[in-house]
Amino acid sequence: MTTPPPDLSGAVDMSHGGGGRAMARLIRDIFLRHLANPLLDQGHDATRIDAGSGHIAVTTDAHVISPLFFPGGDIGSLAVHGTLNDLAMAGARPVALTAAFIIEEGFPLADLDRIAASMGQACRAAGVPVATGDTKVVERGKGDGVFITTSGIGVVPAGVDIGPRRLRPGQAVLLSGPIGDHGIAILSKRQGLEFGTEIRSDSAALHRMVADMVAVVPGIAVLRDPTRGGLSATLNELTNAAGVGMLLDERAIPVRPEVAAACELLGLDPLNVANEGKLVCVCEPEDAETLLAVMRNHAEGRDAALIGHVTVGQPGFVRMTTAIGGQRVVDWLSGEQLPRIC
């Protein structure tokens, strides 16, 4: 509250939901300003709460993806995976989910049934139940099919303390697999584009892989899933929060050839494109190989790679050694790139 009051003369635009700088500013200027408290101020994918005897983690995400059904998933499985992943990013073992539905009048029951079935299947596959729900209906034209907000509760194993403040120069930056699949799958479906091979969303639950990683290396410094805003937003948020820099190696960052081609065609940088089944892990350099081996043991981490290191100086600056040997700044987008991507 030491900063001057924000300018509130404008209106919300699509960029406020894009996962870039505009959203971060809206959250800071309005939500954090009024709701400030030590828990919220953790600012992580899930919040740790001291529940007396041990720590729990809690997280929430509204899902407004369009289209509702896409190659590799639908809003139901996405909502389950997204919330499981945010819990996993706190090193937590997911215990239960909640699911609140906002349904537009006229939405076909058969589609709602398909979405609920997909949620149920994702929950059973993950071994985590939906413990409670809610159902609201809004008039035609006041919603868009269905929005699903999932929250998640997890238990944080003793000794695990994951968070951006633990970033230190010299640490290794790992990525669990190729980037950009989810965003490109949604965009292709939405715009009716075809790229030879069908590009599928990477939507997947990462909590089992993370449980193995945490069991082997409890001292992992940071985990984060690069969703809206892509890898560039995730790494910029982290380095900003921690006051450190990062140096990446472009050639080490996996991108599927078909995704790279689609990005080229659409004028997108895969670093800015959303993922729903990937994680970034920052760890001590001596733990990197161990963690890569654990990840590669899981389907979700088969293509895990060391992509760079934390550096001193230039806090908040993520740089990258390019494929042709130069260096460039990896900025995060200010506006929105792909609206309604999750």
Next chain:
Amino acid sequence: MTTPPPDLSGAVDMSHGGGGRAMARLIRDIFLRHLANPLLDQGHDATRIDAGSGHIAVTTDAHVISPLFFPGGDIGSLAVHGTLNDLAMAGARPVALTAAFIIEEGFPLADLDRIAASMGQACRAAGVPVATGDTKVVERGKGDGVFITTSGIGVVPAGVDIGPRRLRPGQAVLLSGPIGDHGIAILSKRQGLEFGTEIRSDSAALHRMVADMVAVVPGIAVLRDPTRGGLSATLNELTNAAGVGMLLDERAIPVRPEVAAACELLGLDPLNVANEGKLVCVCEPEDAETLLAVMRNHAEGRDAALIGHVTVGQPGFVRMTTAIGGQRVVDWLSGEQLPRIC
């Protein structure tokens, strides 16, 4: 899954969100069918989870109220109160909330700020923080201003076990105060009606009053807040779930004169009108006076009253001795009565 598959040829209509029979059927036929698990099957305002060392409670509600600002509150304070109350109905001490916002493009920042400020104030007054949040934006015409989904986590004190299965014939049914204020306040504002005195929503947090009630009588059988669908839906749900009946005394049920007059004019039964700061408590008859005294000690329970008893037979039937001495069945509405009331 022993019942035949439901008919899925139709579409969602406004009645599916009204808190009556149509909503209960939709939840059973689609959501519970696919998501079934022992936690969800508790079917209560908040779900108890055994977290190893003690029980936690978890709940969620999407808020789609229209208008966003109304006499006695706004969507922000309502979202906080509603979720605190659902936790309290499990006898839980609220620990933290989550808040996910779905905002329509073009929504004024000043209104968003006002809503966030109101949430912050409701949280501070309640002593419960928002621990984590989410911000999504949808295109103009794909939402309606702002929808807020809040989830809540609480700790259930040892020995407290509140739930419909604990209903027994002979128990007393208590109500914490006059009914219908919230629904009539919203309807008046929405339709620009004036009734002399302004009717204000009863939106309020009940967790402090409940904490005192539970401390004095840990053996309370059931607590429930009569929100959508009103007192009639709440009591019918309870008696249905427990296979018991109920006999109420109409003269004992408090209704403000201005609310009664408005209901008369609008052709509504106050028993069917939503409340956001009231609770129903079912307890052993010998505890009734003690609990009424505890409630009357709080502003939120000043007008608490004994309104009836649990009876044998006619499971699922709620009857009422009317003011003129007859008896009638208190049915719950099948369709929606007041859409977008919370």
